[in-house]
Amino acid sequence: MIFNDTGVAGPDKLKKLNNNADSNFSDEDYKMWSDVGNKTTQTSTIETPKEIMEALKEKMWRRSHSLKSVETLENAIKSFEKYLVSRNITYQQSIQNPIEILDGYTSWLDKNHAASTTRTYLNFAKKALKFLGAKIDSEEFKERVTLPKKRPFQDDKVTKDQIRRIILGLNHLGLKTLLMLMKDTQARPTELLGLRVSDINLSYDPPYLNIAAERAKNDLPRELFFTPETKGLLISYIKKKDKQAGDFLYLNSIDPLDEVAxxxxxxxxxxxxxxxxxxxxxxxxxxxxxxxxxQHGTMQRYKLHIYSFKKFAFTVMADTLGEIAARAIKGDREYVLTYYRKNREERAADYNKVTPKLLCSPTM
Structure with a gap:
């Protein structure tokens, strides 16, 4: 038995988890975990034991090296625990009857969450139960767990006029450069925020920046060109902040070797x-x-947002270079490896075709 009757992990499971890592847990420690909650007839709260949660997080980090993914995992498990409490269900019952529990959890999530969030949280709950020993047949899961349909997010790209108004209205030079780089490159904000000055080549025509694999969403490095108007703004920002070659462009006093920090x-x-x-x-x-x-769900969203600048670049590039090239520059895995077989000169020639349509001057 993986869990005792109160939904707390038994000693055998915990010992197995920690056999794969350094651990100072004694037999008494494992017994303490198995005894937790024995004096209650029904737990009023359910909490995944720390050792199991840490093991799940470690596996997620090892696979993705993304704090965002680990945070999503934690939020998903907390949500699942909240559902179990609301239905007076123990973890042991979930492990014995996972399909029915997961279908009920999906229905519960769908009341207040977007379809994408429901699917993500359900996936993590499923992983957690399988990790704890639940047997979940893939075909039975597809047949009995009803997932909400994905609904497209009805947002907009920014127009050139809107870009000009926003940039002129901002007093935040760092945000100005970030938005201008996004509208030139399709890069995600977190990809750009991890740049170091040494990742930028201002002497090449057109200038370009390098997104390292560890910063890229799909773990594939990309070389992205940007326009002369953004180059001028970027130079002003670097000078104002007195940034040196080894410095992060947007981060301060961070050890580049400390990935978590x-x-x-x-x-x-x-x-x-x-x-x-x-x-x-x-x-x-x-x-x-x-x-x-x-939209369905409780999160408030807007038609124009920071990713609208990225969407502007995608539309311009797709119209000029075709969707395959646009998706490759965006970073879609299935297109990156093919498009980046072109050398820098060939890709620069492509970008020069796009540049006039990306420029938002002369008023800026």
């Missing part, structure tokens, strides 16, 4: 950038850009 700082700065943009668009002069999107 770097990712934490990227998420912090990313949050600041998004909030700053949202606050600007909340002003009365930007009322036409602050339209909310009606």
């Amino acid at each position: 770097v990712q934490e700082e990227i998420e912090t700065v990313n949050g600041t950038m998004r909030t700053t943009l949202r606050n600007l668009l909340a002003g009365h002069e930007f009322a036409d850009m602050n339209e909310k999107v009606r």
